Amino acid sequence: MYTASFAFFEAIWEAGITHCFVNLGSDHPSIIEAMVKGQREAKGKFPTIITCPNEMVAMSMADGYARLTGKPQCVIVHVDVGTQGLGAAVHNASTGRAPVLVFAGLSPFTQEGEHRGSRTEYIHWIQDVPDQKQILSQYCRYSAEIKTGSNVKQMVNRALQFATSDPQGPVYLCGAREVMEADLQPYSLKQQHWDPIELGGLPKSAVTKISEALAGAKSPLLVTGYSGRNHQIPGALVELANKVKGLRVLDTGGSDMCFPADHPAWLGLRFGADDAITTADTIIVLDCDVPWIQTRCKPREDAKIFHIDVDPLKQQMPVFYIQSDARYRADALTAVEQITEALNKEELSSKLQASAAEAEEERSKAYQNKLATIAKAAEPLADGSFGTGHLSKMLRDLCPEDTLWAIEAVTNTQFVHDNLQPKIPGSWINCGGGGLGWSGGGALGIKLATDAENGGKNKGKFVVQIVGDGTYLFTVPGSVYWISRRYNIPVLTIVLNNKGWNAPRRSLLLVHPDGLGSKATNEEINISFDPVPDYSGIAKAAAGGDIHAAKVDQASELESVLKEAIAKVQAGQTAVVDCKVAPDC
Template identity: 40%
Template sequence: RWMPLAAASLPDHAAATILDRLEQAKRPLIVTSYAGRNKDAVPEIVALAETLGIGVLESVPSAMNFPADHPLYQGNQWNDPRQNEALAEADCILVIDSDVPWIPTVSRPDPAAAIFHIDVDPLKEQMPLWHIDAQLSIRADAGTALKQLNDALESRPLDQRAVEERTAHYVAKSRARLAALEAREAKSAGIITPEYLVACVRRHVDAETIVLNEGITNYGVVCDHIRMARPGSIFASGGGSLGWNGGAAIGAKLAAPDKTIVALTGDGSYLFSQPSSVHWIARKYKTPFLQIVFNNHGWKAPRFSALAVHPDGYASRANDLDLSFDPPPDYSAIAAAAGGAHARKVERPEEVEEAVAAAFDVVRKEGRAAVLDVWVN
């Protein structure tokens, strides 16, 4: 028999050390990327944040780690070329299960911040260059460690005025962030914005929906505007390769046949997913899913990468880096030809809501895959 390994826990002294600093902090912050792979860890993060008034920031998230509609949620960060405000003001940071808690050349904590690190792999043994200035790093299961922290809190007297002040600060930040996001969801004249597209998808997402995010340059847009709040409701690959979403959608449907699976993908990652094979397999094994292609007519990510490393280099001045898909392939027709999928090209904003609703109906009522090729600005 092959039994699962027992979950590792915090050493005896660790809970008190971490809680002491979190309680003393003015701006404590939790940073995580994939603690939510363990569904039991999510309510423990919520409980810890609510008890002590801690803000929660997701960094390059590959799971639903903290409810996006929670007032202590401070959003998610990717490779944005700017300093994250919550990270900058934090004076005590608890990093839980994260390979990239921040990118120090662009966005980093205050050097004086106390950092604690709990991770299934705190040494990042397969990464030759990895380090954060943690004063305590612990190999432990996130759900187990967080429960230990919450259990220890039950017997500790708390400064409720300090907790209320911290909570009020993060709630105000969260509300301002949400208002800014909602403003970006408005329908624009003549163009389809990724924000508007994801907002239209969100209206059809229910408690029986799993979202797979391979939006690439729209990773953050998907997280910001799909606003998942249930453990196990959204996943990303967690790796650096592209083309994951198609096979992942089939696997998700096989694992959860009663769920509606929605894969949100860039046009380049759609091609990398081998869509002809994916949709042939989806029909053969009866694993229908909705796939929405963010068609921006080319490789946007390589341009961003070049500008991030060489902001004043040749790429910043060149009119053409030979990254376009022009004319673009008929993405949805590939799926129709290979697997009989419902296929539709969406080029105008007034088409989006009806097209999304119809595609969900095909998947849920007809048991057939659907692909929307959406031309986004």
């Protein structure tokens, strides 16, 4: 039997999707039949099915997989309620530009047995809503209903074209039981006719304008956020920085490794506020959503500003603008290579060489001072406790050099980035959105992806999740660590335990620095986690006891605790370490 549901699965595997993260329900009888048929008759081609007891985790796993590889994966959820269960994960995939295909069933539209798949259960009336797509369509690049099985493959591939064309993001398809149950004649598409749209580079006039500005600049700055999704970008930016000796590179997004920390042009990660922004005379904004926060940090009035982006208008943000002299929709890698090549022209090259020695010396000195400041701040405290900086430095020293870091450290992110000092393209991944809870499923998806890309289970790179304690609870650990155990996906989770949500206090102080809340306790402003949950114990319980759980609060014990946890993960067992960290360091 060849149904629309089987054609759906055939379409996604022909398009290159290898994993489906599923949370099944009453809308999926034909989907389940197709799964069984595919797993029996199409071994080696049929996507791997991962059961996810929570939709947020399912979507985050697909997101993490796509973020590392650039390859979209599939999430299958249950009618309107499962669609709503995706929640913040759809926001994350949208703002983080992760290509994910979501499919949900619809309640049957017939109730007297007119078609196979007609209503058979009470819930089919309750879950019949006017327009299910509207639940999340504003977060999707494309949303549509499959209305006939006859073109199900075309609908799937159209959705995937949107998902994988810049700006990438999630897409949503839904289909009623009767439609997905329909019998079809097998058919196929020419897959090469369904490729994504490719962006071009800069116009010649833009290349000339930007390269001349860089060559004449005394304090040039490049601000980026997610350009490192293309793993060739860090190398291209290094080449540009080697040519323009005074250029500094600042990351204000933190979603990808955009520039290596071992290069003297590295300014690290700062969310929208850094002295370099205020002093630069030429600024290139490259694939970045928030280059600066105007209430806290502004460029010079006379600064020349150029904005190059896959989405320079930020079409899904009602309010966005920067005072740039010019803006261009272009592929970041192509644009950087064009600018670098243009700087080889004799006139511009001579201008750069004239100030190269002085600029390089000044940049190198500033870089060494920055590293020294970071190292000093990361020292353990006098009472034997330690902060996130020291913990992160220890992780950098102990974990494999090519570790993949799934980061959701919220207010501690800057300390983590300063001390991990990522150097390898693709090694730092943060969701790029504001829906806390991504990193649990995200880390599992990243581990699945690196294993798949390197020959099979546990043959990929070491994966570490670093997550704040409040955010850890948002990850739905009961689901995350059950999945980790069920499918043997070993990761190391580091919980930054500071006894509460510190982000709301920071937000409060930015608006009311001397207000009542500034002097109130965490209990008074309702951000305290006291009594403190047993974070590693929650994970251990979810995995039926088969997880390494540990706690540490003294710097003197940290190395041994981390070494043991790392060894457990390398041996194939997930480990969760609850680290009590001192604030603001």
